[in-house]
Amino acid sequence: MFMSFNSRIASVYDKRFKLLGARPEASFWFSGFRQETRFEIITNEIRSLDPDRSVSICDLGCGYGAFAEYLSYKTTPKISNYLGLDISSEVIKFCQSNYDYPWAKFEKANNLKDKMGYIVMSGTFNYAATSDVKKWEAYLYKNLVQCFKNTNRAMIFNLQLSDGSAKIGKKNIYYANSAKIAEFCKATFGNCKVINNPLLKRDVTFVVENKS
Numbered sequence: 001m002f003m004s005f006n007s008r009i010a011s012v013y014d015k016r017f018k019l020l021g022a023r024p025e026a027s028f029w030f031s032g033f034r035q036e037t038r039f040e041i042i043t044n045e046i047r048s049l050d051p052d053r054s055v056s057i058c059d060l061g062c063g064y065g066a067f068a069e070y071l072s073y074k075t076t077p078k079i080s081n082y083l084g085l086d087i088s089s090e091v092i093k094f095c096q097s098n099y100d101y102p103w104a105k106f107e108k109a110n111n112l113k114d115k116m117g118y119i120v121m122s123g124t125f126n127y128a129a130t131s132d133v134k135k136w137e138a139y140l141y142k143n144l145v146q147c148f149k150n151t152n153r154a155m156i157f158n159l160q161l162s163d164g165s166a167k168i169g170k171k172n173i174y175y176a177n178s179a180k181i182a183e184f185c186k187a188t189f190g191n192c193k194v195i196n197n198p199l200l201k202r203d204v205t206f207v208v209e210n211k212s
Helices: 002-020 032-049 066-072 089-098 133-149 178-189
Strands: 055-060 079-086 104-108 116-122 151-161 174-176 193-195 203-209
Touching: 002 089, 032 066, 032 116, 032 151, 032 193, 032 203, 055 066, 066 079, 079 089, 089 104, 133 151, 133 174, 133 178, 151 178, 174 178, 178 203
Parallel strands: 055 079, 055 116, 079 104, 116 151, 151 174
Antiparallel strands: 151 203, 193 203
16 A cells, blocks of 8 residues: 555655745745744754754755755755655656755665664655545554654654644645644654744654664
């Protein structure tokens, strides 16, 4: 079932990128401002956890490389290694052709094989490949478990926020119940920091440290 999800997601993002190009809308973001605000939240958390050390980051669901470009303009955190992964062939080809940062590389893959410091998932699970909330959350949880195994410092991810129960809305966008996701993370990984930003009222960010 989950392999079919990956195939559908890849197909949808390939088509959107061909149609819209390297724009936030191609990744189901409403605007560049909202996209960059999410990046700022993620980056601030990494700085907080590692204020003085160089860090390695896996950007899972990197899309057309917007986060890598965002990081390229920042002096902190210092990036020792960045790996952008996506299951869309079109966006990976774009990244490989357009970004030549010495600390970055991009590959087509649906998950990280080797450990890195941070795994970041910004918008990665917003588009649901099914209308069944339970199946989509099972897919989300499976991926979070796999990601946590491969992070040395923390995994950081954001989701669209529901007013109540989790749901899949228009254009197959998944809206999460924040408390339910936090409860899963605390029970499974032992901790979970929940971040709500007034500039992003329908967004929530989760930070799960690997404290082992």
